[in-house]
Amino acid sequence: MQKSNKRITKPTKERLKEEEKLQPLPVLSDFCDSYHLHEVKQILWDWLVTALGKSHSIYDEGKERSNLFFFYEKVETLIEAVYVIHEQEEKASQSKQAGPKGKPPKQSPS
Template identity: 50%
Template sequence: MQTCNKLKQNHNQLLRLTREQQLEPGAVLTYFFECYHLKDLRELLWDWLLTALGSDNATYAKGRERSNLIFLYEKLESLLEAAYLMHQHQPSKKRKRKKKG
């Protein structure tokens, strides 16, 4: 399955989110963190990085490519932590229902 669409018209376009998810992106965070814990995500990212850098993969043969991958790893981890915080601080639907009633 191809996960990267290199067509120019799709750059900076939302490719994965449904219309419903675009209207309620917080629901994507909720579902994501129901599937993964922050600890598990850190381990998966680290394993991914070690596999990419520790194998004879031509994609990361040059120092610059390896450096870019490490930079991406750090930014993805920051993004995950920010999303995790947003997810933790969003009010639950149960609390919203109780307040209305």
């Protein structure tokens, strides 16, 4: 269920704000609160069909185009959040492997 179309902007290098990079989980919650899974699947399918060549589409009206831009921005931000989470998990995993204070873990005697 769409909340609101806050803004329409052209693509940027990074969309996530600094606080969202530090705490990306609320970005995921916002996306899930904005769209149900079946809506996401339907919109992605409609977007694909439209991109593949329909001369007249469900996005002919301004409101539909605006909704598509809103969805695009949510997906773009979501993707960035997923990568931030992935990077955080990798760093946490490397930190656990290195042991306390970046030292390699002690080997047990053989």
